[in-house]
Amino acid sequence: MMIGNTLAQDVGPGVPAPIVGTVGAAGTNTSDTAPDVFWRADSPSDGQAEANTSITAAQARTTARLDIPAGATVRKAYLYAAARAPGGVVPTTITLEVPGVASQSITPVDNSTVSLNGTFYQTVSDVTEFVQQHGSGNYRVSGVSSVALTNLNDATIAVGWSMVIVYESCSEPYRQIQIKDGLRLVVDGAPATVTFSGLNVAGGPAYLGVFAMDGDDASVGDALTVKGNAVSNTLNPADNFFNSTRSFSGTAVSVSGDLPRLTGTARSMSGIDLDVADITGSLTAGDVSFDVAAETTGDTYLVGLFVAGVPAQAPVSALTVSIAATPSLTVGQGQTLTLTASGADSYSWSGGESTTAISVSASGTYAVTGITGCNSGTAKVEATVLTAPPCDPAIVANAFSVTQTAVLGANACDVAVQATGFGTSLRLTGPNDYVYSTVYRRPGNYRLNALAIRQPGTYTFTAAYQDACGQVSTQTMTYIVTGTACP
Template identity: 30%
Template structure:
């Protein structure tokens, strides 16, 4: 946005807040990434417009040098460039004039503003390349005459056609005092950039020599790279010109794998910290096979819990699927993040150089399954109906056993049926147990898990109830003395019948017939039927729960 070189101006000359440039890729060029950089004097203008679209800085790079502030901003504008394609691009609303005055940036001729878009594109007619983009903001000047930048993660397999490009700011054509750009100790130069004036306001793509206070330069470096060495050194020197580097791009002919990993499925058990995980390692966007033995590290909430590795060489576009049983440590909470990271030796470092070193992980959120909580149930007791048989109503237990009203409850006669959820009891409000004690099993389940509890059905000998009016006339109604809940329950009972004068007239037990108003004891034995009247009974139950005999009257008529 400068109209001329700073060192030729007597006054600041950055009144424009917009400028334009054309993008003209061929039809075979497919845009992969587009990075917008803008820079200037001052602490920064971090909101600009690109073709009318508001762009906010996603990363800011400040620099304080020679007592002044400078900045560079970054935004990924890939979607916008893809949507627009070739044509004119205008950056507007970029204003650094609030930072400029005659006694500061203008007085030392470091007033500048500019922008550039770095386009990464794919063309199937080109050889396979590795592109590395490094960005930030550092500079050299009369007070700091040397700057060294170290580049990492290079994969130099073939150095033929290797290039390096720079986005630099504030360089002046007419300041060429000890101004050099070195790569691995070798001074870089070309037709636009003399060896003693690398930052001179030129554009290697258009051939322009009037890109004032900004450089877009590309150099051949194939003679300065050593195959197999993953690092390189860039060194800048300047005896006077203030120069800032914000972006460095390297292009290397590259044959590299690209390991990625995906968690395909996982299975959880109720009340278990074991997880069976299915996963797949891919080598899809690659230019070389992924070697066997590539490590895989597994983390729970950032804690390393397991390691494994690939077992075979993965060709380009190949994949490897496997399963692993994990045990989650007790210190990890029930809700946690599970991370699978390929090409990770367990300490965050890998052993394989890849096309993309930032796509090796896959994360999912895990919630361990807990069985339902429930309330314990008391045993139920009912009156013995004979031979330990009883009738029970435990329908209310369906609600009582639940701690969560959304849970589902069923009753079963066996633990096996409860476990398989087969043959539930359907008449819990009127259930007959033919013998007791009998265990009833209760299955409580939610959408994921179930638990089984149980309670006992028990019977007790309830006090018998006398029906003490006898009409012994043979009509089948009330013909004998009857005690409800006596026979086959109190199997050792003794029943005695006395006349109103206290004479024993009949005696019986569980093996005897019922008393039909006949005499079996005393003076009435030979008579058979005793006369109508009131009689007295003593019922000795011979049961520890009833130590005192039951007594009462019997009214006999015929």
């Protein structure tokens, strides 16, 4: 998409009046079909614009509204500024603002110049990060150096700017976008030509955007062609395509928020053309390249930018998404496992989660869709959470220790023995058919407190573990209870 604005106003006869913006004193020589005074946006108050002889090139600034489609992601943004350089000196910085929010001095990454009654220049600046950060809003440009306009009698003057925004939207048809920039002078017999190549044209609407300077409605003979076919529409005739309009497919573009806000019709842009034309009829499905030419018979103008957006066959690019389970896809009763997705930028799980990883505490099928740009991929796994402890042969009973609380004798006719172990039951047996045991619901480390032991001798402590599969393991430990039995 393209936005932009002129930085100066032609006050000659027949120029449409601004919708928002006030034109004041304009000086002399105003009938030369070129701008006469500079614009200053948000002046004298916010939301207003004024143009008059008191405003210098250094004070000039204008605003254009950017509305990025819902759900779209900005991938690239470039700012173009053009004017006749004072003293032939091209500016080294351009100021880009979102009024009241942010301001940045931008150093152009490139510039190009041509000779037309002096040095005409165009700078290009990469403003991708700035636009990605601030998104939709009003963008204001200043710092575009220009020769003075007051009382100037010169029909080849123009001052303005344009921004090209390349975005990705999964809800729109796939298109190939190519930008051909660099200032080109168009004179009789010397057209400006570019070739768009490396394409794979498919069916659907195709568009060509242009940013040009010194186009006027008074002189005919300038044309835009695609594959030798003249491009024309309601606002841009075949023999006078460059006529100071801002248009999209033949409809004038006038945007609320622009300062000044102009009509977009012929001559309203005061020497600046910012047009997007429908070129569908000039292309054929299967085209891999096409030529574009800006030409004239008897006129002179400059073209700084061609942008092509053509329908293309979307590449097949399915993502490979995978799921890893920690500690494993099967866990025991009461445990949880973690499922972690990989292979994409964002994720959507079957349970509604949008995180990279989820915790699972119930058996079932878990699916995830991974998304990177407009490409997606899916993966699914079966998770099992056992309803009983797992049957792990490595888990066995363990008898840890046996201790006696006192020595049998006259002062202690019965004593207790404390035994510790791991399992689902603990048991102590001894002389005279002594038995003391406890059974537990869950396996674990327990202590058996065996009471009423009255006979000395050898006692056997047994720890037993029975798993959910019925497998039983045991471990025993013997212990000698010391002392003498009471009479």
